[in-house]
Amino acid sequence: MRKTTSTNYENLQILEMSCGLSYAVELITGRWKVNILWYLTKGVNRYGQLKKNIEGISEKMLTQRLKDLEYDGLILRKDFHTVPPHVEYSLSKAGELLVPVLNQLCRWGNDVEGITRSNNVIKSS
Numbered sequence: 001m002r003k004t005t006s007t008n009y010e011n012l013q014i015l016e017m018s019c020g021l022s023y024a025v026e027l028i029t030g031r032w033k034v035n036i037l038w039y040l041t042k043g044v045n046r047y048g049q050l051k052k053n054i055e056g057i058s059e060k061m062l063t064q065r066l067k068d069l070e071y072d073g074l075i076l077r078k079d080f081h082t083v084p085p086h087v088e089y090s091l092s093k094a095g096e097l098l099v100p101v102l103n104q105l106c107r108w109g110n111d112v113e114g115i116t117r118s119n120n121v122i123k124s125s
Contacts, residue, residue: 024101027072032057032065034102037091040075041099044090074098 003009028034035054039045045053051062066089069075074095080086091099 027074028098030065030068032061033069034105036062036065036069037074037095037098038102038106040089040091040095041102044088046086046088050089069095 028037032054035057036050039050039053047062047066050066051057051059054062057065066075066077070077073092076090076092078088078090080088
């Protein structure tokens with residue numbers, strides 16, 4: 001979460017109000033968010049399934065990002081109130097609307113990876 005009294009936060013609010021693209025990017029910005037959303041496109045997942053499928057994510061980060069995505073309305077959390085705990089995560093309606101965008105973004109990333117990586121090698125030389 002950002003400090004709500006910072007100039008950076010105020011600028012972000014202005015951008016979000018003026019442009020749907022800025023708002024959309026803000027919702028999915030953050031390490032691991034798109035990875036979590038990607039796995040949820042495959043269906044409902046429990047915490048352990050997500051942890052196993054997203055290589056390298058820590059428990060703390062997974063927990064935080066799930067909370068962030070739920071707060072932002074992109075995922076739903078269903079708690080079955082059992083012992084041991086049984087919680088399932090799925091995409092919300094807003095998250096489901098993101099699926100075609102994620103698919104297209106994945107294709108775009110695959111298409112341009114070679115181009116952009118080769119440009120980065122040239123720039124760093």
